[in-house]
Amino acid sequence: MALRKGKQFEWRRKHLLGLRDLSVDEISFILDTAEGFEQISKRAVKKAPALRGKLVVNLFFEDSTRTRNSFILAASRLSADLINFTQKSSSVSKGETLLDTARNLEAMGIDIVVIRHDAGGAPAFLSRSINACVVNAGDGFCEHPTQGLLDVYTIRKIKGTLAGLKIAIVGDIAHSRVARSDMWAMTKLGAEVIFVGPPTLMPTAVDKLPVKVSYSLDEVIEKVDVINMLRIQFERQSSNPFPSVREYSHYFGLTVERMKKAKSDILVMHPGPINRGLEMESEVADGANSVILQQVANGVAVRMAVLFLVNQAAAKT
Amino acid sequence: MKSLLTAEQIDKVLDDLAGKIVADSPADTDIAVIGIRSRGEILAQRLSGKLSERLKKEVPCGTLDITLYRDDLNSPQGDAQPQVRTTEIGFDIDGRIVVLVDDVLYTGRSARAAMDALIDLGRPEAIKLAVLVDRQGREFPIQADYAGYESDAEPGKNVQVLLVESDGKDEVIIE
Numbered sequence: 111m112a113l114r115k116g117k118q119f120e121w122r123r124k125h126l127l128g129l130r131d132l133s134v135d136e137i138s139f140i141l142d143t144a145e146g147f148e149q150i151s152k153r154a155v156k157k158a159p160a161l162r163g164k165l166v167v168n169l170f171f172e173d174s175t176r177t178r179n180s181f182i183l184a185a186s187r188l189s190a191d192l193i194n195f196t197q198k199s200s201s202v203s204k205g206e207t208l209l210d211t212a213r214n215l216e217a218m219g220i221d222i223v224v225i226r227h228d229a230g231g232a233p234a235f236l237s238r239s240i241n242a243c244v245v246n247a248g249d250g251f252c253e254h255p256t257q258g259l260l261d262v263y264t265i266r267k268i269k270g271t272l273a274g275l276k277i278a279i280v281g282d283i284a285h286s287r288v289a290r291s292d293m294w295a296m297t298k299l300g301a302e303v304i305f306v307g308p309p310t311l312m313p314t315a316v317d318k319l320p321v322k323v324s325y326s327l328d329e330v331i332e333k334v335d336v337i338n339m340l341r342i343q344f345e346r347q348s349s350n351p352f353p354s355v356r357e358y359s360h361y362f363g364l365t366v367e368r369m370k371k372a373k374s375d376i377l378v379m380h381p382g383p384i385n386r387g388l389e390m391e392s393e394v395a396d397g398a399n400s401v402i403l404q405q406v407a408n409g410v411a412v413r414m415a416v417l418f419l420v421n422q423a424a425a426k427t
Numbered sequence: 428m429k430s431l432l433t434a435e436q437i438d439k440v441l442d443d444l445a446g447k448i449v450a451d452s453p454a455d456t457d458i459a460v461i462g463i464r465s466r467g468e469i470l471a472q473r474l475s476g477k478l479s480e481r482l483k484k485e486v487p488c489g490t491l492d493i494t495l496y497r498d499d500l501n502s503p504q505g506d507a508q509p510q511v512r513t514t515e516i517g518f519d520i521d522g523r524i525v526v527l528v529d530d531v532l533y534t535g536r537s538a539r540a541a542m543d544a545l546i547d548l549g550r551p552e553a554i555k556l557a558v559l560v561d562r563q564g565r566e567f568p569i570q571a572d573y574a575g576y577e578s579d580a581e582p583g584k585n586v587q588v589l590l591v592e593s594d595g596k597d598e599v600i601i602e
Contacts, residue, residue: 120508146492146511155547158495188495415511418495422508425501 124423125237125244126416128253129294137295141263144408144415150187151410160418161190164221169211170247171197171227176382176406177247177257181224184413193220208232209239216240221424222417225249243420251287251313256416257381258291260409262299264401265336267408268377273300278330280306280362281340281389284313284351288381289340293321306330307362310351327362332371338379339364339389355388364390369399377401431586432576434597437559440575441470444557445477447573448526457523457552458482461489463541464512466530469592470559474528489516491527496540516548525551530588532558532574535567560599562586 119139129137150158166185170178178194185192193215206214212223222243225233230250237244248254265272277296283289283305296303303321305312316323324330331337342358352358359365364378378390378400386392395402432440452458458478462471468490475488492512494500500509527541538556545554561574564582576599580586585602589595 118510143511146494146513149514153547154549158547159543160495160500164501418511421501426503426508 121419122423122427124420124427125233126255126420127234127237127244127246129255129258129291129298130253132294132298134298137259137262137298140259140412140415140419141266143419144259144263144411147187147414147418148408148411150414151407157187157189159189161185161188161221161421164188164190164421165193165219166190166222166224166417167193167195167215167220167242168247169195169215169223169225171208171225171232172248174226174247176409177226177254180256180406180409181245181247181413181417183410184417185222185224187410188414188417190222190417193218208236212236212240216242222421243424245416245420248287251285251290253291253294254287254381255291256409256413257288258295259416260405260412261288261292261338261379261381262295263412264379264405264408265296265301265377266299267404268401269335271300272296275301275335276304276333277301277336277338278304278306278324278327278334279338279340280327280364282311282342282351283307283316283340284311285343285346286340288338292338293319297321301336304330304334308352308358327364327368328371331368332373334376335373336377336379337364337372338381340381341383342385342389359388363388364394366391366393369394369397372399375399379405382406429601430598431560431578431601432599436576437597437599440559441473441477444559444573444575445474445481448474448478448555448557449481451555452482452524454482458526459487459489459518459520459523460526460528461491461516461520461545462528463537464490464492465593466588466590467491467528469590470530470588471528474526474557487518489518490514491516491541491544493537493540493544496544498536498540514544514548520545520549520551522550522552524553524555526555526557526573528557530558530590531560531562531586532556532569532571533562533564533586535565535569538569539567559588560586 220242224245224247226247230252232249233246279289293303297320305321306324380402460471460475462468475486478486492514494509494511555572557573558571559575562578589598
């Protein structure tokens with residue numbers, strides 16, 4: 111076809127393991143592709159035949175509602191077949207290794223594995239061991255690339271671009287793979303990222319990351335265009351990183367009072383699930399600046415784009 | 428490279444297409460024009476302008492991206508990686524006569540994909556196919572309702588439609 115003769119970007123990765131290694135062009139290409147998928151969820155027949163006859167496996171070794179359902183929806187809307195696999199109801203609880211589980215699934219003819227695992231690097235390990243495409247749905251404290259992508263997609267959609275924006279990521283940075291994927295995507299697209307939280311919730315060697323660090327939300331709140339409030343992950347904390355929940359809320363919660371100091375068009379984001387009243391007051395979570403539910407809706411379009419692209423890369427090579 | 432149609436001839440072909448469509452359409456029918464990305468989109472806009480003039484009412488115009496419906500999507504022989512773009516149809520296609528517009532009708536595969544994509548958007552009263560160039564070499568049982576220039580270019584030749592909006596000039600060439 112005539113239009114194809116010009117040089118255009120070509121996506122070549124059959125795995126999406128993280129955003130750290132992606133180029134600006136690759137990230138932008140995923141976001142552009144996602145725009146084409148967004149309308150499918152809004153029309154009469156909410157389905158397109160792009161992955162017809164392909165088998166997608168959701169391999170979740172950690173609890174998840176949002177991400178798992180979002181991938182289920184994304185795969186369904188592309189007409190793929192789907193196997194849902196959770197640790198509790200599988201042979202993993204009988205001692206099967208990750209590799210054996212994956213090889214057994216591969217024997218069933220899977221095309222794409224969506225994996226969440228509490229060990230960082232598990233998706234990369236899997237991608238070296240099997241032939242199917244691998245999509246990381248969260249590994250340890252490393253990355254959660256589709257969350258990072260849907261966050262920048264949401265910001266780009268509203269603000270037009272990320273270049274020049276100041277973005278605060280607040281709270282439990284140390285335990286957050288979302289913060290890491292966000293950081294890579296946002297800084298690559300030209301935004302300035304500030305990690306905000308108590309020193310006990312900062313990752314080690316944070317000074318080696320391309321971010322600024324602040325221990326005071328009050329100092330940061332007036333300056334930023336976007337604020338992403340992370341969930342306090344009680345289930346991952348072995349020690350007590352702050353004296354009390356009340357004290358944490360007092361210093362780092364996004365309250366109605368604090369919002370008064372923010373820019374009037376600040377975007378309030380949260381990867382969910384929200385601890386209402388802890389990192390964010392309900393009035394803020396449900397307020398006019400909140401784009402939390404748009405994040406959820408955009409997540410489906412972004413995941414459709416990712417599933418589509420990795421499968422394309424596998425089909426064309 | 429040889430020129431098949433000049434800018435003037437392209438405009439005349441579009442005028443003729445508009446004339447035939449109008450002649451076919453009783454006054455009370457709801458017509459809409461939908462172009463297949465990318466060249467069809469531009470031609471659809473021009474055609475909807477001409478139709479609006481002749482029918483003295485606004486003929487809505489939309490754009491259809493057929494990437495996800497292509498039959499070579501997952502085939503290694505298919506085109507290099509296609510880019511998914513947006514479908515932009517700002518009106519309800521239910522009950523309308525939809526004139527699908529493309530630059531060249533050749534194998535019929537794009538038209539097949541476009542019909543499948545359209546049907547996922549609603550249930551039009553009818554789908555008609557209008558093309559600027561009708562080239563021999565069909566692989567599917569699909570014909571144009573409104574065909575412009577007819578070409579018997581041999582297989583292996585490349586018939587290209589150039590348009591001001593995308594290529595800087597209006598011309599149809601064969602290479």
